[in-house]
Amino acid sequence: xxxxxxxxxxxxxxxxxxxxxxxxxxxxxxxxxxxxxxxxxxxxxxxxxxxxxxxxxxxxxxxxxxxxxxxxxxxxxxxxxxxxxxxxxxxxxxxxxxxxxxxxxxxxxxxxxxxxxxxxxxxxxxxxxxxxxxxxxxxxxxxxxxxxxxxxxxxxxxxxxxxxxxxxxxxxxxxxxxxxxxxxxxxxxxxxxxxxxxxxxxxxxxxxxxxxxxxxxxxxxxxxxxxxxxxxxxxxxxxxxxxxx
Numbered sequence: 001x002x003x004x005x006x007x008x009x010x011x012x013x014x015x016x017x018x019x020x021x022x023x024x025x026x027x028x029x030x031x032x033x034x035x036x037x038x039x040x041x042x043x044x045x046x047x048x049x050x051x052x053x054x055x056x057x058x059x060x061x062x063x064x065x066x067x068x069x070x071x072x073x074x075x076x077x078x079x080x081x082x083x084x085x086x087x088x089x090x091x092x093x094x095x096x097x098x099x100x101x102x103x104x105x106x107x108x109x110x111x112x113x114x115x116x117x118x119x120x121x122x123x124x125x126x127x128x129x130x131x132x133x134x135x136x137x138x139x140x141x142x143x144x145x146x147x148x149x150x151x152x153x154x155x156x157x158x159x160x161x162x163x164x165x166x167x168x169x170x171x172x173x174x175x176x177x178x179x180x181x182x183x184x185x186x187x188x189x190x191x192x193x194x195x196x197x198x199x200x201x202x203x204x205x206x207x208x209x210x211x212x213x214x215x216x217x218x219x220x221x222x223x224x225x226x227x228x229x230x231x232x233x234x235x236x237x238x239x240x241x242x243x244x245x
Contacts, residue, residue, distance in 0.1 A: 018044055018120075027068040027094045027120075043126040046070060048118030056097075056119055057111040063101035065121040066141075069093050072117025073189050076109040077197075087198040090114070090190055092175050096122075096141075114189040155199055159239065164199045165209045166238035169219070173228060184228040213237075 018040045048070075050056060056067065056074060069091050076097065077087045088109055091097050097119070101107040131137040155164065169186065177183035188195070196203045210226075213219045218234045220227040228234060 021070070027096055039130055043123050043130075045121040045123075046118060047121055048113075050074075050113035050117050050119075052113055052115050054113045055110060056113065057107045057109070059107060059110050061107045063098070063105045063107060063124065065123050066099065066127065067097040067111070068120040068122060069095050069097065070118040070120050073114045074111050074117055074119070075114055075190060075194065076111045078109050085197060087194055090194075090198070093179055095175075157200055161199075161201050161205050162209050162212065162237060163239055164201065165195075165206060166213070166234050168195065168199060169226065169228065170231070170235050170238045173231065184231060186226040186228065188224040188226065 047056065047067075050072075057076075059078060071093060073093070074091045074097065075087055076089045076091065077085050080086055091111075097111055098107060100109065102124070127137075127141075131141060159167070172186055173183045176186065192206045193203045196206045199206075210219065210221050213234070214221050216233075218228070218230050218237070220229055
């Protein structure tokens with residue numbers, strides 16, 4: 001489970017550079033030379049700390065930067081014409097936010113912190129200039145964009161409620177493993193109603209599906225703590241056998 005981060009440690013993090021960041025290989029490609037990291041250090045600005053409910057971005061903000069989650073987590077969402085919230089994603093440490101804004105040149109989603117969180121602002125003009133001579137960095141940006149698009153299949157209405165929820169848990173497990181955390185012990189920073197919103201389900205359906213997974217011996221639920229007892233079977237339930245080890 002990702003550790004809770006206090007304000008003092010956050011202010012220490014804000015003084016760190018890309019070249020010293022433990023998340024470097026998550027949001028940047030492997031093998032960047034020291035001088036390349038030093039150049040990134042000159043343009044990256046760390047923002048926060050943001051507390052739960054604080055905005056990092058508003059819908060309609062002019063696009064200037066991409067953002068990498070440095071600590072904590074965020075969610076992105078829009079408000080439809082009837083005033084209802086629609087959640088588009090949950091963003092963990094090392095993940096890039098704001099890719100949807102590149103073409104329209106304005107941000108399409110609100111982004112708020114789910115807990116105490118910080119983010120690195122990556123000015124897009126400078127980032128593009130650096131990427132033009134660093135194929136690895138350019139490829140990383142395209143890879144992140146492709147991953148963002150493919151993740152939308154988790155929310156596909158063509159899948160059953162249990163398939164969508166299983167895919168969500170498997171995806172979260174994989175992302176935590178990539179960050180050095182336990183792939184079986186999940187702490188859900190978001191309430192069940194947010195998960196339901198994201199998966200186009202109801203909170204009651206989420207609760208019933210979690211109860212069924214628990215009765216089948218796939219998971220153990222304790223409020224927002226979920227222990228994955230049988231990750232292999234859960235992966236099969238999610239119809240994504242190739243996405244987890």
